[in-house]
Amino acid sequence: MARILILGLGRVGLVTAVLLARAGHQVLAVERDPAVRAAVAAGRPPFPEPGLAEALTALRPTGRLAVAAQLPPLEGIEAAFVCVGTPQAAAGGFDLGDLLGALEEIGRRLRHQRGWPRPLAVVVRSTILPGTSETVLIPTLAAAAGTPCGCTFELLHLPEFLREGSALEDARDPARAVVGERRPGASAPLRALLATTGTVPQPVPLRLAETLKLADNAWHAAKVAFANELGRLAQAFGVDAEALARLFLADHRLNLSAAYLRPGGPFGGPCLGKDLAALLHHARAHGLELPLLAGVEVSNRHHLAWLEGQLRVRVPPPGPVVLHGLAFKPGTGDLRDSPWLALARRLQAGGYGLVLFDPELAPAALPPDLAPLWRPPAAWPTAATVLTTREDAPPDWPTLDLHRLLRARDEPAPAPCRRSARPGDR
Numbered sequence: 437m438a439r440i441l442i443l444g445l446g447r448v449g450l451v452t453a454v455l456l457a458r459a460g461h462q463v464l465a466v467e468r469d470p471a472v473r474a475a476v477a478a479g480r481p482p483f484p485e486p487g488l489a490e491a492l493t494a495l496r497p498t499g500r501l502a503v504a505a506q507l508p509p510l511e512g513i514e515a516a517f518v519c520v521g522t523p524q525a526a527a528g529g530f531d532l533g534d535l536l537g538a539l540e541e542i543g544r545r546l547r548h549q550r551g552w553p554r555p556l557a558v559v560v561r562s563t564i565l566p567g568t569s570e571t572v573l574i575p576t577l578a579a580a581a582g583t584p585c586g587c588t589f590e591l592l593h594l595p596e597f598l599r600e601g602s603a604l605e606d607a608r609d610p611a612r613a614v615v616g617e618r619r620p621g622a623s624a625p626l627r628a629l630l631a632t633t634g635t636v637p638q639p640v641p642l643r644l645a646e647t648l649k650l651a652d653n654a655w656h657a658a659k660v661a662f663a664n665e666l667g668r669l670a671q672a673f674g675v676d677a678e679a680l681a682r683l684f685l686a687d688h689r690l691n692l693s694a695a696y697l698r699p700g701g702p703f704g705g706p707c708l709g710k711d712l713a714a715l716l717h718h719a720r721a722h723g724l725e726l727p728l729l730a731g732v733e734v735s736n737r738h739h740l741a742w743l744e745g746q747l748r749v750r751v752p753p754p755g756p757v758v759l760h761g762l763a764f765k766p767g768t769g770d771l772r773d774s775p776w777l778a779l780a781r782r783l784q785a786g787g788y789g790l791v792l793f794d795p796e797l798a799p800a801a802l803p804p805d806l807a808p809l810w811r812p813p814a815a816w817p818t819a820a821t822v823l824t825t826r827e828d829a830p831p832d833w834p835t836l837d838l839h840r841l842l843r844a845r846d847e848p849a850p851a852p853c854r855r856s857a858r859p860g861d862r
Contacts (some may be wrong), residue, residue, distance in 0.1 A: 437461055438629055441516040443538045445472050445503070447485065448558050448596045449519030451603045454491045457500040459632040465503050473503045487604040510545045515557040515629060517594070518542075522562045535562050536576050536726025543580020547589045555590040557626045559615075566647045569593050569616065590622050593642055596648040613637035658728065665726045669715070671720040700737045700839035701743070701825060702775040704764035709733065709773050729800075740775055744782050746841050747823065756789035756817040760824035762797060769796045771803075776825055776838075780806055791816055795828070 438461045442453045453684045457463045467473050472482040479496040481488040510516070518538050522530040542558060547829040560573060572666035574585045581588055598606045613630075616622040625641045630637060640648075663681065670677035684691055694741040696703075703709070719726050751757055764774040771777060784790050784806075792802065792809045799810040806815060813830050816822075822835045829835045 437511050438514040440629075441466065441467060441507070441510075441513055443507070443516065443518045443542075444520040444534075445469075445476060445482070446519060446521060447483065447599060447600060447603055449517070450476065450481070450488070451485070451598060452517055452519060452561065452596075453501055453606050454488070454495065454604070455607045455633050457495050457498070458491065459634075459845065461500065461629075461632070463501050464508065465501065466505070466507055467503060468505065470505070471574045473505065475505050476501070481786070485603055485813045486601065491604065504743070507541050507545060510542070510549055510556060513556060515559055515626060516542055517561055518561045519561045519596075522564060529565055530563065530568075531562070534831070535560070535564070535573070539573060539577045540580045542589070543577045543582075546581040546583070549588070555586060555588055556628075558589050558591045559594050559626060560591065561594050561596050563649050564646055566643045566650070568646060569642045570618075574618070585618060586622070590618070590767070592617055592623050593645045594626070594637065595645050597649065597652060608634070610635055614640045614645050614648060616640055616642040618642055624728055635698065636795070656718075661728045667730055668724055669719060669726070672719065672724045702740045704773045704775040705768075705770060706772040709736075736775075740778060740782070743838060744779065744786070745781070747836070748786070749840075751823075753787040754789045756791065756820045757783065758791040758793060758811075758816050758820045758822045759783070759825075760793050760822050760829055762792060762794040764801070767796070769794075769799060769801070770799070777803065777806065779838075784809070789817065789820075791820065795826075 439461050440456055440461050442449050442456075442463060443463040445453070445465050449465065449467075451617060453463045453465045455716060462535070465476065467476070470480075475482040479489075479492045492501075517627065518535065520534040520538050522532060522535055525531040539558070540558075546556065558577060560569065562575070569591060574591050577591060578584050583589070585591055595614065595616075597610060597613075598823050613635050613798055615623045615626060615630075617639050620639070623637075626637065627636050666680065667677040669675075670680045682734065687697065715728055716726060719729075747757075759780050762774060762776050762780070763770050764772065764776070767785060780792060782789060791811045792806060792810060793813065793816075799807050802810060816833075820833070822829050822833045823838055824835055829837075
């Protein structure tokens with residue numbers, strides 16, 4: 437049995453507390469609101485959530501879930517879960533006031549505490565922007581504690597994916613769980629602790645964990661907006677919106693699957709752009725504005741420009757460069773609306789020494805303005821970098837895969853373990 441702190445008894449904090457107390461751990465929840473403390477102490481949930489009242493009633497006689505108004509001494513505590521709110525800030529982003537206040541309070545307790553057998557796991561569950569742990573939270577905690585991360589504390593990020601109305605079920609049986617760690621292995625004690633609840637989160641870099649929650653909710657919002665635009669389309673066209681949705685959702689090969697959901701190149705080909713443009717034109721003719729769908733083609737053009745910008749950084753002009761693979765999709769030989777032809781023209785206009793090649797195409801298939809740039813591998817410039825859209829780039833050439841230009845960031849080295857102030861010093 438571990439002794440655990442929970443800071444904040446909102447939905448995330450209370451569900452986390454219940455989950456850990458059910459697993460046999462001794463949980464102390466710190467909450468400023470006296471009404472919330474009184475409700476939880478009495479075994480009543482302070483907000484509606486299916487199953488929570490029954491869980492609190494069952495836990496009350498065990499004494500494994502207690503509440504307090506102030507942070508206690510941290511001696512013997514194995515983990516502190518920080519579950520305070522991060523509301524939207526007036527200027528954008530998140531308001532970190534309560535989160536930073538909680539971390540400073542933990543840090544001050546750590547500064548006066550002696551004899552730590554191992555670093556306290558400070559587990560942030562609050563939603564934050566990517567990079568916040570490294571640039572804001574860890575420095576804040578380290579300044580308050582008087583030691584760098586890895587000495588008296590280890591900061592981890594455990595994003596929550598709980599839906600209101602099914603929070604307990606989501607916590608008990610998550611679709612997937614991750615924990616962000618500063619260095620490989622730093623989350624091992626926390627993962628062992630959470631294993632007692634039936635879930636062992638996958639360790640990932642801090643920024644990846646921070647980004648995942650935002651990516652999920654952006655996707656959920658996009659799905660809702662897409663479904664509503666589809667419904668408005670159906671009504672404008674005199675189509676049964678429910679029947680359209682039912683048939684759309686019946687496709688688990690493309691529509692409800694991982695298809696098209698990995699970062700890569702822009703879309704192209706004879707269907708997607710053409711059909712999307714026709715649909716938007718028809719919608720406007722019916723007086724219908726569909727901003728999500730209208731933004732898709734704009735986003736596609738921005739992605740092509742982003743690719744060019746990445747190439748200019750990695751292989752500055754004049755290169756030379758070889759664009760290897762010109763069809764919109766490998767294995768098709770189809771150049772219709774290929775984004776790679778558009779990229780070729782951008783590179784040529786941008787001052788690159790450019791060569792084109794596709795093993796499935798003949799030079800005559802290219803548009804007249806690009807055909808003179810065709811060269812077989814034997815005639816490529818010896819100093820060329822190959823920009824490939826295919827899996828079969830010739831070996832022994834420096835190569836950039838245009839579908840995989842994103843690379844993982846290097847993790848920072850851990851700071852040396854030493855106090856920056858004597859215990860008791862402010």
